[in-house]
Amino acid sequence: MSERAIDPVTLAVVNGTLRSVTREMGITLDRTSRSPVLKLARDYSNAVFDAGPRQLMQGEDIPVHLGAIQSSTRAVARYFEGEIHPGDIMYHNSPATGGSHKPDCTALKPVFWDDRLFFWVVNNAHLSDTGGTVPGGYNPLAEDMYAEGFRIPPIKICDRGIMRRDIVDMIVGSVRTTRHTRGDMRAQIGAVELAEKRLHGLLRRYGGDTVQACIEELLRAGERLMRREIAAMPDGVYEGVSWVEDDGHGSGPSRIRCVVEIRGDAMDVRMESRPQLSSYFNCYSAVTASAILLGVITYVDPSVPRNEGAYRAIGMDFGPAGSMLNAVEPAACSMSTTTPFDSIVEAVRDAMSKALPHRAVAGSSHMCFSIWSAPDPRSGEVYVFSAIPGLMGGGGASWGLDGWHCQGTVATSGAMLTGDIELTEHEYPLHTHFYELETDSACPGRWRGGLGGRYAIEPVGHETTMSSIGEGVQFPPPSLVGAASPYDRARVHRRWIVRADGTREDLPSHSLAKLRPGDVYHAFPPGGGAVGDPRERPVEAVRDDVRNGLVSVERAAAEYGVAIDPTTLEVDVEATRRRRSAAAGRPAAA
């Protein structure tokens, strides 16, 4: 069917229905799921594919699955080729076959029409636990993927309408959080079933041929829009660099290099990294692809659709098989969706910022968190708790806008919620001592980073095990286009325990600890990176930040060159002029 023959009304309806299908799957997961990573961190993605499977629509969900949901769906479709039936529901989590990391479990339902496969409806959800040595699935001691809990290759949990009770029981029986995980799997199944119902409604109304013609046009439109965006970017070869910190197994810092080549209406992104590590910091290609796409679309109009057509214009090379960003079995990878994900995005953004400085977006705080687990003294049931407020550092600034406070890693980009303190205390045997913004935690710039937080909690009536995971403890989030990320204790993650006897115990990353009542866990996630020279930040904006306690009087003078009277909080105009003009000859970077 030619482009001309498609009725614009039908096209709009098909597009709108695909969008509302992904949205509706998200609502079901949002409102009915149990795992904190799912219900609060909202660590899920929803998408619709055609029979291909080519991705037609991805929900406004978390970016870390941008590429992974495509590669998982392709792997599952390939595996079951010839055995795909109406009423099937597939399930999958294996990084070796297109998955991201094991906690991300994908439910897929083939949708049939006129006896042929027409759509795949897919959702990817991070579940509480994957079994294995360490609660929550992030094992800092793992040297290979076998130490990270169970692996689910492409399987069917529902075969021609019959639920595979045995298979579901095997999965939920392998994890600590059996009841919650069963509830989460039901939510995933509910979501794909709703999606199938809606798509059948669409097909009933317009017929398969018309819907197929619209799909082709939507993919073409996605490609046209993406190519137009790229064509408007200056041609050239741009290089970006970023760093990943030590993995706890003595890796030392790892360098990531990215080369972006823009030619006409297409671009190529090439990644280089060291050989894969014997720790959980490796990336299989699905996660690397997600990170590259996120880095690129940062510089693209947000209205460009995120479908397979749009991605046709972007070539990707992950580096040689067996390198850190293109890992092969049996590499461990449980941290990959945040580390090195965050650093990959930063390398791509760094390269892109050289082509388009006025669209620059600085780095967000990296992922560094703790997972608590113990039997709840009130019920005896084991809980697995992610201390989310303690990991939510500031978002990166963008050209023209300060960063958002407490956004957490760029891998979730604002999808993750901290949760209400009261709901957390209601659900878990914990007491919160404080949760606020932390002064001076953001990197200074014409547009400063969002602030990080200060957070302290204590177990009530029981002893608990805590694993400390992640990175962002050595390097502050990177700043761009004339701003620097001055190293400072408040600009990296800090964590310690104040024991009941008053002694303070600093917590290294990649470690395990125990807490009893009276022991208080403290976490200070850092602020985000900045954009632009801080001495160009309007004096009034600096003064407002000081008045609001976001920036101290000392830092206002030292980093922004703005002199403020500590008692009246008024600006000393003359001293400010002197400071800012004296600094004008020096580079901004500290």
Place this chain on the structure above:
Amino acid sequence: MRARIGIDVGGTFTDFVLVDGAGRLFEAKVVSTPGDPARSIGEGLEALAAQLPAPLAELLASVDLVVHGSTVALNALIEQRGARTALLTTAGFRDSLEIRLAWKEKRYDWRYPPPPVLVPRHLRLPIRERITKEGEVHTPLVEEDVHAAAREIRRLGVESIAVCFLWSFRNPAHERRVGEILAAELPGVYVSLSVDVLPEIREYDRTSTTVVNAYVGPILRRYVEAIETYFAALGYRGAVRYQQSNAGIASGAEIVKKAVCALGSGPAAAPPAGLFHSRRFAQDDILTVDMGGTSCDVCLVRRGQPDLAKGVDVHRYRIGVPMIDVNTVGAGGGSIAFVDEGGILHVGPRSAGARPGPAGYGLGGVEPTVTDADIVLGYVDASRTLGGRIGLRPDLARRAVHERVAAPLALADEVAALAIFKIVNNNMARAIHEVSVERGYDPRDFALYVAGGCGPVHAWMLAREIGVERVFVPRVAPAFCAFGEVVSDVRHDYSRSVAGRMDTIDPARLGRLFAEMEEEGSRALGAEGIAPARVEVTRRYDIRYVGQIYECVVTTPRGPLTAQSLREIVERFHGVHQSLYAYAERDNLCELINVGVSVTGKLAPVDLAERRAEGGGPPAPIGARPVYFEERGGTVDSPVYAGDRLRPGQVIDGPAVVEEKATSIVAFPGTRLRLDGATYVLAAV
């Protein structure tokens, strides 16, 4: 019944409805005067009196109830013109208002700013105190902190204070004591305690709601004082009531205390207006669609009760008190049609607003809107003047459609206009889908009521879009909410947090909570002149499976509580969960988070006088005009009728157009239109 007046103040127009003692209905529409609302109210009242005709004083002497809907609270929030507000929080938790649970609405837009925080950080003052989740005092209230805060507040010229402490709903002693100290130290300053506004678990929702209440409270208080003074000066002796977000009305004294409940004042009157009309047809499951100039408001009503939502974001500010669940989409007469760079046609959500308005208004607009498409298609009378001032310019409407849509897509002008017409209908249908299908209801089981100035043009095709063969268009469509205001009952909502498992909760404890709320409600209604016999009570349970963070709602009438009745409520919860999310977990534990009570004071029902039936004969058209119908493959010369000359029982077969004072009802080919009481019914032949 004595006469009633409904006054609905909108951004552009203020609508008036009068139902007189004989049940006759009068309408008026005047241009709003936001700086001086009394002026537009005066003009509208004069316009009503002129229709009787009678002097204004005589009209007011016959009225016992004036109900007022106003966007004053909402506009103060949207335009950031609320009171200078301070917030007192538990020390160590000063920033929940600004952190917003870390929620960012658009995560793929890196240049999307957070909403302005209503209380800047230096006005958020920490107070040392802490209550535990059990309601015990962990850290006693440090009163010196409160005195220091009061001094700071006086120094900074703050007009309003919100107080929200952690777990205060479990033990309100600290908040209450702070309220006493502030009242003594800062007389005249508006103080909002979270335990009064929203005594429920979730400190972010509670803080945000209390802050919004404090932020709009003083503005609303001044407004209500001005309205009451104005009516008193006119010698009016009856009651003045205000429309609330919960679709009920309340006295000035009540709404000023809970100003946040006035945010939805206006659109929330659509369900009562719809229910009034649907009574005649014995329907209590209805959908109302109010399509105005900039947007379209959709509400779903089941069993005569509109859906209420809690925890929604109103212009990005979290509101925890129940509001009529109005689904607003950018699908109005002013919604702009455009072809994107990928060659795809979109309609809205951007709107041409009142200025410049649609291109066809001739006020400088060049982008084609839905109204322009309607003009090109002949659905809107091009000889109409709007508000007696604006003459339509069909040439400009056509030019906009041609240049921005028809030419880029290589379509004929009428075909392009029809595409715009259909896409906006589809957008509205999707909004209906969101409140029905996405919540487990089939829209075809609901009677569709379409209103607003633009709705009657689109009514039939919207009905087709959602698969129904019949649609209802009230004659009062252009003043639908003003009418809804005069037929609303008095209503108040209360809630308490429970947070306990359904299988272990003590029915007697629940009974005490309900009794407490019902008592509070009866007192408020009593002060508003409602006799006890006219009070109705609905109870509400917010339940979820253990481990979830959102609840489903089950409502029941008042009645004795036993372990058995709680089990029945659990069973109903499973059913609600199944219909919403396609599954239920009968093997899982349920917990009750909040309970609530709605008390309704029923007012005497309004009855409209019927038009006299006329003996025999089909109606005579007053003219004809060319109208585009796809079914006929082009433009057809179609008869035009005057709505005010139609008699009950007369039928008109499409294609035809019926002109009302401020709107047009389009009867498409294959449809039959009939006036039934105060409602046009359009149905497939």
